[in-house]
Amino acid sequence: MALKEQFEIPGGLKKWSLALMGIGVLTLILGVVYLHPFSGGHGEGHGEEAYGATKFWMALMQNGIFWLLVTAASFFFVSVTTLAQGGWQLSFRRVPEAISGGINVLGPIVLVILLAYVWVSDDHNIYHWKDVEHVKHDEKLSWKSGFLNPTFYTVLSVASVGLWIFFRNWYRKNSLAEDLAPKGETKHYWKSLAIAAAFLVTYGLTVMSTLPWMWLMSIDAHWFSTMYSWYTFASSWVAGISLMMLFVVYLKNLGYLEYVTEEHIHDIGKFMFAFSVFWTYLWFSQYMLIWYSNQPEETEYFIDRIGAGGKGGPFKAIFLLNLIINFLAPLLILMRRGAKRNYTIVTIMAVVIIFGHWLDFYQMVTPGPLKKLGQASNSLSYFLYSLGVGLGFLGLVLWLAGRYLTKAPLLPKNHPLVKESVIHHT
Amino acid sequence: MSVKKFVVGCFDDEKTLFPAVKNTRKAGYKIHDLYTPFPVHGLDHAMGLRETSLHTAGFIYAITGTTTALSFMGWVFTKDWPLNIGGKPNFPLPAFIPIIFELTVLFAAVGMVLTFCYLCQLAPFVKKDHFHLRATDDLFVMPLEVTDKTNVEEVKAFLKNAGAVEVFEKEAETGWWIGRYDKDRKIFEKEEKTVIA
Numbered sequence: 001m002a003l004k005e006q007f008e009i010p011g012g013l014k015k016w017s018l019a020l021m022g023i024g025v026l027t028l029i030l031g032v033v034y035l036h037p038f039s040g041g042h043g044e045g046h047g048e049e050a051y052g053a054t055k056f057w058m059a060l061m062q063n064g065i066f067w068l069l070v071t072a073a074s075f076f077f078v079s080v081t082t083l084a085q086g087g088w089q090l091s092f093r094r095v096p097e098a099i100s101g102g103i104n105v106l107g108p109i110v111l112v113i114l115l116a117y118v119w120v121s122d123d124h125n126i127y128h129w130k131d132v133e134h135v136k137h138d139e140k141l142s143w144k145s146g147f148l149n150p151t152f153y154t155v156l157s158v159a160s161v162g163l164w165i166f167f168r169n170w171y172r173k174n175s176l177a178e179d180l181a182p183k184g185e186t187k188h189y190w191k192s193l194a195i196a197a198a199f200l201v202t203y204g205l206t207v208m209s210t211l212p213w214m215w216l217m218s219i220d221a222h223w224f225s226t227m228y229s230w231y232t233f234a235s236s237w238v239a240g241i242s243l244m245m246l247f248v249v250y251l252k253n254l255g256y257l258e259y260v261t262e263e264h265i266h267d268i269g270k271f272m273f274a275f276s277v278f279w280t281y282l283w284f285s286q287y288m289l290i291w292y293s294n295q296p297e298e299t300e301y302f303i304d305r306i307g308a309g310g311k312g313g314p315f316k317a318i319f320l321l322n323l324i325i326n327f328l329a330p331l332l333i334l335m336r337r338g339a340k341r342n343y344t345i346v347t348i349m350a351v352v353i354i355f356g357h358w359l360d361f362y363q364m365v366t367p368g369p370l371k372k373l374g375q376a377s378n379s380l381s382y383f384l385y386s387l388g389v390g391l392g393f394l395g396l397v398l399w400l401a402g403r404y405l406t407k408a409p410l411l412p413k414n415h416p417l418v419k420e421s422v423i424h425h426t
Numbered sequence: 427m428s429v430k431k432f433v434v435g436c437f438d439d440e441k442t443l444f445p446a447v448k449n450t451r452k453a454g455y456k457i458h459d460l461y462t463p464f465p466v467h468g469l470d471h472a473m474g475l476r477e478t479s480l481h482t483a484g485f486i487y488a489i490t491g492t493t494t495a496l497s498f499m500g501w502v503f504t505k506d507w508p509l510n511i512g513g514k515p516n517f518p519l520p521a522f523i524p525i526i527f528e529l530t531v532l533f534a535a536v537g538m539v540l541t542f543c544y545l546c547q548l549a550p551f552v553k554k555d556h557f558h559l560r561a562t563d564d565l566f567v568m569p570l571e572v573t574d575k576t577n578v579e580e581v582k583a584f585l586k587n588a589g590a591v592e593v594f595e596k597e598a599e600t601g602w603w604i605g606r607y608d609k610d611r612k613i614f615e616k617e618e619k620t621v622i623a
Contacts, residue, residue, distance in 0.1 A: 291520050294513075
């Protein structure tokens with residue numbers, strides 16, 4: 001039996017990803033027309049119009065960072081299974097490898113967005129700390145200014161994204177070279193372990209600790225939570241696994257990935273289930289500590305979202321929905337063994353989880369900059385605008401993953417552990 | 427206690443064990459159980475065992491734990507002995523959640539371990555018959571249940587043919603019992619009747 005190991009992009013994927021990208025571009029054009037991103041706008045005017053520029057940049061940052069972290073999480077999956085010397089993932093490892101190729105394009109795009117906001121835009125509703133005059137007489141922000149300043153922001157962002165791209169492409173090159181190497185050769189295998197280890201150190205020092213503090217937590221610059229980066233990582237990681245699941249099921253339905261069986265689907269399903277619970281664990285740890293100690297400078301973050309003293313905040317519904325679709329739904333629906341082996345259920349849950357964590361990022365980013373608008377900060381029009389931009393990024397991620405999938409055989413056939421994946425049984 | 431008659435086949439290799447199990451089931455013999463020195467992947471499927479219900483039991487124990495914790499703490503802090511702790515409400519759900527979680531895990535874990543031991547008939551001071559002592563070392567032991575009407579010689583020949591390295595007849599106790607081998611004469615007498623083929 002000849003393996004169908006060379007992927008060709010079917011018309012459907014091309015059409016859909018281009019359509020999604022079209023939606024994104026159209027939304028952005030509407031944004032440029034209606035939100036006037038470059039016309040000053042310090043948020044000192046009246047009503048919602050004054051926040052046009054803020055909304056424009058906020059949507060780009062939220063979606064760009066979310067999808068970039070999702071693609072980075074794909075490479076985290078590749079690295080972590082490589083370093084653990086796992087064998088089961090090999091029958092579909094080219095899929096997360098291809099999704100992580102998105103970093104090559106999304107990385108620079110996100111850097112351009114972030115640096116344009118920090119250096120070019122006049123708006124400082126998102127990052128208060130870039131307003132030099134304000135920081136001077138703000139005790140807390142001037143104390144934090146060693147970390148939160150445009151120069152360090154630029155250095156850390158560029159260095160992080162640069163290192164991810166470097167390690168991802170190095171790993172990929174090594175993985176492709178292995179395909180051409182003689183059978184039974186293990187040099188590339190040991191090298192891939194070293195690359196994965198080096199990447200994981202980088203990833204630990206960026207996504208798991210410093211970068212989300214800088215990119216996202218500094219939106220609420222006065223507020224702080226040491227758990228925030230872990231929480232952000234957990235969000236992007238479970239969304240990344242779900243995206244991988246979608247691609248594996250999609251390729252399987254097209255007749256590719258012959259060696260992927262129910263056992264592999266079951267194991268990816270376990271990851272989706274387990275890390276949904278892990279996300280909730282971090283969500284709750286952050287929430288409960290702040291709720292319990294009840295310090296004004298800490299509770300402020302949750303008051304902006306769910307309100308306090310019997311008065312509901314503007315994001316209360318989204319906040320609760322976030323918990324329901326990211327915790328209760330995966331917990332109850334994916335708990336049974338049969339559910340994790342059912343292609344339909346895992347596909348639906350993967351879509352739900354990705355949307356849920358997009359929503360999580362939405363409620364992490366939006367309330368802070370629009371705080372002064374009160375109840376009006378959560379408007380349907382902005383939600384749809386952000387969703388449109390997000391769909392554009394999704395289209396880009398799908399298109400890029402499809403492109404990278406065509407560039408290599410779907411099975412790393414000379415990997416020494418490939419047989420483990422073929423006979424994988426749980 | 428019920429003592430039954432068995433024809434026991436011993437295999438020394440997984441590779442012969444799997445086809446032997448398959449052929450035995452096809453031939454219609456009743457496999458009592460399989461005793462292996464280590465857990466063998468896929469053997470449960472080969473034997474045609476149904477999925478265990480242990481996880482369903484675990485789920486029930488878990489929600490029992492959840493309910494116990496929630497209702498007990500709720501009752502204590504709202505009805506029985508309300509306390510003002512740091513101005514928090516009398517029913518502070520976030521503060522209860524770690525305890526609810528712990529009790530859920532505790533009930534599920536303890537309940538499942540006890541259920542597992544019961545299903546496997548394992549407990550302190552409880553005895554079970556061995557079909558072959560080397561089942562704990564290096565032999566895969568497959569006892570087949572037979573009746574008085576069975577042609578034992580045919581079964582033995584069948585097992586030999588399937589690749590068994592050792593075949594013998596044995597009468598054994600199927601369940602567990604509390605007692606000691608040296609005092610339990612009944613079992614001892616039967617032990618002497620064992621015929622090694």
